[in-house]
Amino acid sequence: MSTIVLPDAQPLPAGPVKKAWSPWQKWGLILLTPYILVFVVFVVYPVGYGLWLARHPASYEHLLEDPIFLRSVLNTLAFLIIGINVKMVIALVLSGFFVQARTWIKWLSLLFILPWAVPSIPTILSFRFMLNPEWGIINSLIFRYTGMDGPNWLNDPILALAIAMLVHIWKSLPFWTLILIAGRLAIPAEHYEAASVDGATSWQKFRFITWPSMRTLYLTCTILSMIWTLGDFNSVYLLTGGGPADLTHVLATLGIRYLRLDQVDLSMAAIVVALPAVLPLVYFMMKRLSR
Amino acid sequence: MNWRTVSTEAKLLLIGIPVLIWTMLPIYHLVLFAISPKESALGGQLWPDHPTLQNFRIVFSEQHHYLDHFWLQMWNSLIIAVAVGVLTLVVATGAAFAISRLKVRGGRTMMNLALFTYFIPAAFLAVPMYKTMGVYGLLNNQWSLILAMVTIAAPYSIWVLKQASDKLPLELDEAAKMDGASPLQLFRLVYLPLMTPSLVAVGTYALLLAWNEYLYAFLLLSRDTQITLGVALGNFLAADDSPWELLMTTGLIYALPPAAIYYAFKRYMVGGLTAGAVKS
Numbered sequence: 001m002s003t004i005v006l007p008d009a010q011p012l013p014a015g016p017v018k019k020a021w022s023p024w025q026k027w028g029l030i031l032l033t034p035y036i037l038v039f040v041v042f043v044v045y046p047v048g049y050g051l052w053l054a055r056h057p058a059s060y061e062h063l064l065e066d067p068i069f070l071r072s073v074l075n076t077l078a079f080l081i082i083g084i085n086v087k088m089v090i091a092l093v094l095s096g097f098f099v100q101a102r103t104w105i106k107w108l109s110l111l112f113i114l115p116w117a118v119p120s121i122p123t124i125l126s127f128r129f130m131l132n133p134e135w136g137i138i139n140s141l142i143f144r145y146t147g148m149d150g151p152n153w154l155n156d157p158i159l160a161l162a163i164a165m166l167v168h169i170w171k172s173l174p175f176w177t178l179i180l181i182a183g184r185l186a187i188p189a190e191h192y193e194a195a196s197v198d199g200a201t202s203w204q205k206f207r208f209i210t211w212p213s214m215r216t217l218y219l220t221c222t223i224l225s226m227i228w229t230l231g232d233f234n235s236v237y238l239l240t241g242g243g244p245a246d247l248t249h250v251l252a253t254l255g256i257r258y259l260r261l262d263q264v265d266l267s268m269a270a271i272v273v274a275l276p277a278v279l280p281l282v283y284f285m286m287k288r289l290s291r
Numbered sequence: 292m293n294w295r296t297v298s299t300e301a302k303l304l305l306i307g308i309p310v311l312i313w314t315m316l317p318i319y320h321l322v323l324f325a326i327s328p329k330e331s332a333l334g335g336q337l338w339p340d341h342p343t344l345q346n347f348r349i350v351f352s353e354q355h356h357y358l359d360h361f362w363l364q365m366w367n368s369l370i371i372a373v374a375v376g377v378l379t380l381v382v383a384t385g386a387a388f389a390i391s392r393l394k395v396r397g398g399r400t401m402m403n404l405a406l407f408t409y410f411i412p413a414a415f416l417a418v419p420m421y422k423t424m425g426v427y428g429l430l431n432n433q434w435s436l437i438l439a440m441v442t443i444a445a446p447y448s449i450w451v452l453k454q455a456s457d458k459l460p461l462e463l464d465e466a467a468k469m470d471g472a473s474p475l476q477l478f479r480l481v482y483l484p485l486m487t488p489s490l491v492a493v494g495t496y497a498l499l500l501a502w503n504e505y506l507y508a509f510l511l512l513s514r515d516t517q518i519t520l521g522v523a524l525g526n527f528l529a530a531d532d533s534p535w536e537l538l539m540t541t542g543l544i545y546a547l548p549p550a551a552i553y554y555a556f557k558r559y560m561v562g563g564l565t566a567g568a569v570k571s
Binding site: 024038126233238251271 | 303306307310311313314315316317318320321324337381382383385386388389390393394395396398401403404405406407408410411412413414415416417418419420421422423426438439441442445449450473474475478499502503505506510521524525528535538539541542543545546549550553554561
């Protein structure tokens with residue numbers, strides 16, 4: 001991966017093949033050059049440099065000795081396995097809801113997209129203030145109606161991680177719902193009409209028409225969402241900062257934590273350790289999309 | 292209305308109402324703080340007794356030491372987002388045209404490499420990108436953030452544009468060639484006009500991505516006069532004595548432009564950005 005060859009980007013040697021460099025090929029190369037430059041300067045070089053920084057076996061020994069690393073791996077797995085699957089199931093259900101033809105559902109869908117369109121930081125801050133144990137609105141309401149103090153939400157690592165997952169779901173649910181809506185709309189309406197004539201229940205329609213046509217899309221979305229969620233820094237960092245006691249870090253925030261502690265080699269090693277899990281998923285996605 | 296329709300509507304409402312509450316909860320909370328005097332927002336009220344725009348006045352006139360550079364930081368966010376939008380369009384349109392219409396040799400490989408970048412989690416590239424910008428001497432220079440965001444936005448943009456471009460009939464190019472058009476004329480007179488909706492979608496996508504970015508902005512820029520409004524909000528939070536109502540008001544102001552832009556260009560965005568995904 002560190003040596004990426006740029007095929008055919010060099011002018012071919014003069015001679016019989018020279019004729020192939022028609023103005024079309026020449027202009028093609030000129031127009032492609034800006035992206036090739038961006039790619040070489042800001043992808044190939046950083047990736048190579050990163051791998052070079054992660055070359056010492058000692059970094060990996062340190063990493064494995066760090067209890068925070070192991071905790072982060074478990075948190076990341078929980079985030080991916082629980083968070084993403086809950087999110088995708090909800091997105092699948094909601095895509096069925098939003099394709100219903102009602103004016104009010106159309107208006108609701110306009111609001112529903114907001115979390116995805118607005119930046120993370122203000123809304124995560126809003127969640128964070130809501131959950132403040134002393135002044136947050138949630139505990140204020142709990143106190144007002146029950147007379148008891150509410151929990152210290154973000155001070156319990158399990159609860160805090162669960163809330164980080166909820167924040168992640170809040171933010172990215174609209175995007176995946178939108179994709180699955182598009183998938184549902186691509187199913188020909190006649191299939192459903194024919195099924196209705198045959199007296200199919202809505203579960204049977206889902207089971208035998210919707211699911212078979214959406215299965216591949218659903219799987220693709222789940223995998224893509226898992227890959228991207230590995231890079232979700234905001235939901236954890238802005239909500240908990242990795243605390244309490246560094247127990248809610250995920251790989252994305254751990255890399256930045258090591259960077260802040262001036263341990264760049266550990267930071268890169270943590271990413272390299274995740275690559276064997278990530279690269280097959282990336283390969284799968286590329287296979288799907290480059291067809 | 293018979294019993295069956297009533298029950299269907301009830302079921303829909305049973306989903307719709309929780310969805311509405313869930314979606315609007317943090318946003319409503321943000322608005323609530325922004326229009327409440329400090330004491331009432333912290334008292335756990337669901338609507339202030341005396342709604343006020345005082346917080347907005349304080350933010351707009353920079354009357355708090357956290358807000359000293361509010362307008363400058365807003366400007367930074369804007370200029371960076373616009374630069375990323377424009378540069379991404381230039382880079383991605385050229386690449387998509389070269390790959391899809393001119394069939395440049397190696398174009399397919401380049402497309403795959405771009406897709407590969409797209410699928411690498413952004414946080415994984417953040418640390419190497421930060422170190423690299425240090426090597427290039429661009430840290431604390433807004434160009435570092437602009438170029439990093441172009442790098443992140445370009446792959447998907449190229450892919451979306453290539454998908455749209457592949458759908459244009461091949462006869463167009465042949466007709467243009469027949470008439471003796473140069474590749475550049477084909478690009479300018481045929482390709483760009485036909486691709487306008489996708490170009491709008493991609494430009495908006497890159498612009499919003501850059502405006503909303505936190506991680507890269509926070510790593511690459513640090514001086515108060517250079518940072519974006521998002522990073523300023525994060526710094527605000529790190530302080531113990533932050534005035535919540537001003538933080539929330541600033542957050543609301545920061546969230547409004549992308550929401551407005553999204554709604555303004557919604558018809559381009561949804562079609563343009565989801566079309567490719569469904570194909571697979």
